[in-house]
Structure formats: structure tokens, C-alpha cells
Amino acid sequence: MxxxxxxxxxxxxxxxxxxxxxxxxxxxxxxxxxxxxxxxxxxxxxxxxxxxxxxxxxxxxxxxxxxxxxxxxxxxxxxxxxxxxxxxxxxxxxxxxxxxxxxxxxxxxxxxxxxxxxxxxxxxxxxxxxxxxxxxxxxxxxxxxxxxxxxxxxxxxxxxxxxxxxxxxxxxxxxxxxxxxxxxxxxxxxxxxxxRGLANVVVTVSTLSGNMHSGMFGGPAPDALAALIRILDSLRDADGGTRVQGLDADGRWEGVGYDEQQFRADAGVLDGVALTGSGSVADRLWARPAVTVLGIDCPPVIGSAAAVPATARARVSLRVPPGTDPGHARDALTAHLQSAAPWGAKVEVETESTGAxxxxxxxxxxxxxxxxxxxxxxxxxxxxxxxxxxxxxxxxxxxxxxxxxxxxxxxxxxxxxxxxxxxxxxxxxxxxxxxxxxxxxxxxxxxxx
Structure with missing residues (x-):
């Protein structure tokens, strides 16, 4: 048969x-x-x-x-x-x-x-x-x-x-x-x-009432894009692992593993580029939170003006491992993004979606x-x-x-x-x-x- x-x-x-x-x-x-x-x-x-x-x-x-x-x-x-x-x-x-x-x-x-x-x-x-x-x-x-x-x-x-x-x-x-x-x-x-579940948010950073000439105001005028970059950088530790305040970043995967060389080939990692984070590949993939910046709204290189950006925003995705409530993960991510703002920059975080x-x-x-x-x-x-x-x-x-x-x-x-x-x-x-x-x-x- x-x-x-x-x-x-x-x-x-x-x-x-x-x-x-x-x-x-x-x-x-x-x-x-x-x-x-x-x-x-x-x-x-x-x-x-x-x-x-x-x-x-x-x-x-x-x-x-x-x-x-x-x-x-x-x-x-x-x-x-x-x-x-x-x-x-x-x-x-x-x-x-x-x-x-x-x-x-x-x-x-x-x-x-x-x-x-x-x-x-x-x-x-x-x-x-x-x-x-x-x-x-x-x-x-x-x-x-x-x-x-x-x-x-x-x-x-x-x-x-x-x-x-x-x-x-x-x-x-x-x-x-x-x-x-x-x-x-x-x-x-x-x-x-x-x-893994997910918590997707859009974070908007504002520092000025409008874009200002970088020659006349650049230096003391707070740059919203630079502030956003600092905020996003705070989501990772020195080896690139996700670090969101209030979330466990050290989970362990107990099942079948994922060979690191196979992962590098599957993911198309370039020669000489290190994987981010620590622990086994399976730990990082299936047992720990993982943050990704999905997109950034900012002036494109071609056509950009000599101006200090007044606002910038990014779409941020946080993958959530089993055992973590996605609502808690979203709240932790939101609080982290807000607390990481430099120079008193104004930060708004909008929830886009969550999934368990x-x-x-x-x-x-x-x-x-x-x-x-x-x-x-x-x-x-x-x-x-x-x-x-x-x-x-x-x-x-x-x-x-x-x-x-x-x-x-x-x-x-x-x-x-x-x-x-x-x-x-x-x-x-x-x-x-x-x-x-x-x-x-x-x-x-x-x-x-």
C-alpha cells in the first residue's frame, strides 16, 4: 500500500x-x-x-x-x-x-x-x-x-x-x-x-521640535537618531546576546541540539563573523529571548540633508521562549527602551503585536x-x-x-x-x-x- x-x-x-x-x-x-x-x-x-x-x-x-x-x-x-x-x-x-x-x-x-x-x-x-x-x-x-x-x-x-x-x-x-x-x-x-512567542513594538524618539541645520546647531542639539541608536544598542551585551532588563537571558535547551557549523551555513554567516550571544546555538535559538531591530525610519543616505534629526523610530521584535509570558516580555521591553533614553530624549513605545x-x-x-x-x-x-x-x-x-x-x-x-x-x-x-x-x-x- x-x-x-x-x-x-x-x-x-x-x-x-x-x-x-x-x-x-x-x-x-x-x-x-x-x-x-x-x-x-x-x-x-x-x-x-x-x-x-x-x-x-x-x-x-x-x-x-x-x-x-x-x-x-x-x-x-x-x-x-x-x-x-x-x-x-x-x-x-x-x-x-x-x-x-x-x-x-x-x-x-x-x-x-x-x-x-x-x-x-x-x-x-x-x-x-x-x-x-x-x-x-x-x-x-x-x-x-x-x-x-x-x-x-x-x-x-x-x-x-x-x-x-x-x-x-x-x-x-x-x-x-x-x-x-x-x-x-x-x-x-x-x-x-x-x-517562541513574540512581542513587537515600535519605538519613537523625539528630541527637537523640527530638524535643525547641523552646521548651526549640531553639537549641543540632541540628535534623535543618535539617541535611538544608543537605546537599541542597550538591548545587547558585549558579545551580542540579548539583554532586556527583567527577562531571563540564560535559559537552557534540553532537547536535540543544533550544530554550530551547520547553523553558520544555514544562516549564511560570513567567514570571520562571530555568532552573537553565549551558550549553545540551541540555547540561543529556542530557550532565550532574542531581540531584532526589524526596521528604522530615518533619513536615507541618498537625499539626506545636513540636518540634526528631530525624530527617529524603529520596529523592534522580541522573540520569547516557552515559560515566559509575552505580556510580561512586552512590558519589560517597553520599560527597558524608555529607561535607556539618553539626554532626556522623549520616547514613545507602541505595542504592535504579541504572541505566546x-x-x-x-x-x-x-x-x-x-x-x-x-x-x-x-x-x-x-x-x-x-x-x-x-x-x-x-x-x-x-x-x-x-x-x-x-x-x-x-x-x-x-x-x-x-x-x-x-x-x-x-x-x-x-x-x-x-x-x-x-x-x-x-x-x-x-x-x-
Whole structure:
């Protein structure tokens, strides 16, 4: 049966590539300041049509409280069979400038055995993985399915989280496959069991009533950009580790580690550049807070005037490890930014978003079924790793469906460069993980796990 299923999935891979080509061509960035909202609508409608064709019923778009649209659908279970939720999201990160890409970001391009384009992995590759698994099983689908594709995951505005709280019955299932993560490396089957939460803020520094001529006033006139730089620098210690007053910066990761040389290669760290912080790589990634300055508003180099800046602002993201309350982390970050202001500079901190960290329980029937599926496809047991990213929805689902097992898996792996220019996916991971998903559904339904 496994060989037959593998053959059907292999035969579906040209269609998977065609689907992903169409999806990548839709610039579904859920930020109307950068891209027209019609693109997200087009992507949502594409997803709805594809999963209707794949056998789901009543597939429709539902508006969520942040204005985005979730795509919802279902298929009833056979008598006595469990129900599994399949999750993905169709919105993507902005490309961060076409000139940083080796090929157009919204055009799927095959190069060196990988498929390049924004969203090929995160998360449109996982959409195609779901479709391929469902098509391979066809009418022999052994479980009930509930399906949701989120439309604003990358923006962190919480539309689907709020929708779940308002409509808890719609996504109730026995096992939840949250397919927005992936393997530790190509060919290393992995379930993510730990996620960091986040606290994102925008900090604005003001020192003058307006920009002033640097020749006439520079020196004694307080420079808002210089003040902002000092504030941001205070968030790191001498070796670059995150240091936010009131937060534990010395957590330890107890699970499988992350080889430092492999991390350097995965992260593209330049020769001679040291990693920041102390402790193991896994400690720093999965067990400790980590601050990143995501953006700064200040005069650009080209076109800048000889003037002392009166205001400057930055978008700051703080990743929060399990065991730390994101509200406490946000408050600590806010207090730190305000207290670090030099020269009496005026500091305003606006909360942009928060999300709780997540830890999965791995001892249930669904994880046993997943391990069986993984061993059949990859020939090795599943690995459990943490992930530095955040999926706030996981905590909402865990709180809403207390008896459900939550599994985080997918086609993303470090070489995908998600959120960065030149994002790509290994098509073999789509094929193998679609096979894993299809086998998982069979094993989970059979109760032989």
C-alpha cells in the first residue's frame, strides 16, 4: 500500500509544480500599504477552488476580525473515524526588494534542483503538500477533514486567532496538523515541539521640535537618531546576546541540539563573523529571548540633508521562549527602551503585536501515527526540535481544543531561506512530506498506531 501511495504521489508532482507556479505568481502580501488587497483575495479564491476540487465540501471564504479572509472547508469522517484539521496560510512575506533576488520573486524558477520564489516554502509549499496528499488518497480518505488557510499570518494581526475564539466548533478536530514549519534539514523528518512567542513594538524618539541645520546647531542639539541608536544598542551585551532588563537571558535547551557549523551555513554567516550571544546555538535559538531591530525610519543616505534629526523610530521584535509570558516580555521591553533614553530624549513605545510561546505534548496516538509514517517514508524515526519562530495560533488552538493533539510539520527547512530573498523549496520535501501526511491519515484512522 505504501509503494502504491508513493507512486501516486510521484505522479502528482508535475501538478504540484504547476499549482505552486500559479500560487507564487500571486503577490499575496497581506499589507495594503505595500500590495493591493485584491492579490490576497485572488489567492484565497485559488485555494478555495483547489481544495473543492480535491474533495472537500462547503469550501468558502470567511472574513476574520482583522479584515483578512480565512478559507474554510471540511469533509465528514467515515463512521467511527477521527477528524484531522489541516492548517496552512496563503499570505506571504514581502520580497524585500527585487534586486536582492536571483530570479523574480513572484515567478517560480527552477534552479539547482530547487524551486525559487516568494512563498514556495512558507507557506504555499505546504498548501501544495496538503493538496498532493488529499489527491493521492482520493475517495479513500480514511478520516474526517477540517481545513483552514489563514490570510494574515505573516502580519501577526491575529485575525484567525480571534475567529477561532468566536467560532470554536468550526475547527474542532482530534488532531491538528499545523503545517507551517518543516524539517531540521532535507531528509531529516522533524516535528517542531517548541515555539517562541513574540512581542513587537515600535519605538519613537523625539528630541527637537523640527530638524535643525547641523552646521548651526549640531553639537549641543540632541540628535534623535543618535539617541535611538544608543537605546537599541542597550538591548545587547558585549558579545551580542540579548539583554532586556527583567527577562531571563540564560535559559537552557534540553532537547536535540543544533550544530554550530551547520547553523553558520544555514544562516549564511560570513567567514570571520562571530555568532552573537553565549551558550549553545540551541540555547540561543529556542530557550532565550532574542531581540531584532526589524526596521528604522530615518533619513536615507541618498537625499539626506545636513540636518540634526528631530525624530527617529524603529520596529523592534522580541522573540520569547516557552515559560515566559509575552505580556510580561512586552512590558519589560517597553520599560527597558524608555529607561535607556539618553539626554532626556522623549520616547514613545507602541505595542504592535504579541504572541505566546508554545510547547507540544508528544506522547499521544497522533504522534505515534506520525512516527510510523515518517519511518515508512524516510527510513528513520521522527526528530523533535524547537523553532525560533512564532505561531500564536497554536496557543489559541491548544486552549480551545484541550483534548486535541497538535503537530507542527511541513516542507520548510533551513535552506529554504523563508522571509529572506531567494526563498526556495526542495520539491523532494514536498513529495516526501505529502507521502508522510497521507500515511499519517491512514495510520491515525486505523487505530493501529
Amino acid at each position: 505504501t509503494d502504491d501511495l508513493a507512486g501516486r504521489i510521484a505522479a502528482l508532482m508535475p501538478r504540484a509544480k504547476a499549482d505552486l507556479t500559479e500560487l507564487v505568481a500571486i503577490p499575496s502580501v497581506a499589507d495594503p500599504r505595500q500590495y493591493p488587497p485584491e492579490a490576497c483575495q485572488q489567492a484565497a479564491e485559488w485555494v478555495a477552488a483547489a481544495f473543492t476540487e480535491a474533495g472537500l465540501r462547503d469550501v468558502h471564504l470567511a472574513e476574520t476580525p482583522d479584515g483578512s479572509h480565512a478559507v474554510l472547508g471540511h469533509r465528514p469522517p467515515p463512521p467511527g473515524a477521527p477528524t484531522v484539521l489541516l492548517y496552512c496560510h496563503y499570505d506571504v512575506q514581502p520580497p524585500l526588494g527585487d534586486d536582492a533576488w536571483s530570479s523574480p520573486p513572484f515567478e517560480l524558477t527552477e534552479r539547482d534542483g530547487r524551486w525559487y520564489g516568494r512563498g514556495t516554502a512558507d507557506c504555499k509549499g505546504n498548501i501544495v503538500m496538503h493538496l498532493t496528499a488529499l489527491r493521492a488518497l482520493g475517495d479513500a480518505l480514511p478520516v474526517g477533514i477540517k481545513f483552514v488557510a489563514e490570510g494574515s499570518e505573516e502580519q501577526g494581526t491575529g485575525g484567525l486567532e480571534a475567529y477561532v475564539r468566536q467560532h470554536p466548533d468550526e475547527l474542532h478536530a482530534d488532531a491538528l496538523l499545523i503545517c507551517d514549519t518543516g524539517n531540521a534539514a532535507v531528509g531529516v523528518p522533524t516535528a517542531t515541539t517548541s515555539l 510561546p508554545f510547547s507540544a505534548a508528544t506522547g499521544g496516538r497522533a504522534y505515534t501515527a506520525l512516527d510510523r509514517a515518517v519511518q515508512a517514508v524516510y527510513g528513520k524515526p521522527i526528530a523533535f526540535l524547537g523553532q525560533g519562530g512564532s505561531i500564536p495560533l497554536c496557543n489559541v488552538l491548544a486552549d480551545t481544543y484541550t483534548d486535541a493533539e497538535i503537530i507542527l510539520m511541513g516542507v520548510e527547512e533551513p535552506s529554504c531561506l523563508i522571509h529572506a530573498p531567494n526563498e526556495s523549496v526542495d520539491p523532494g520535501e514536498i513529495e516526501h512530506m505529502a507521502h508522510v501526511e497521507a500515511l499519517f491519515l491512514q495510520h491515525y484512522a486505523a487505530g493501529r498506531a
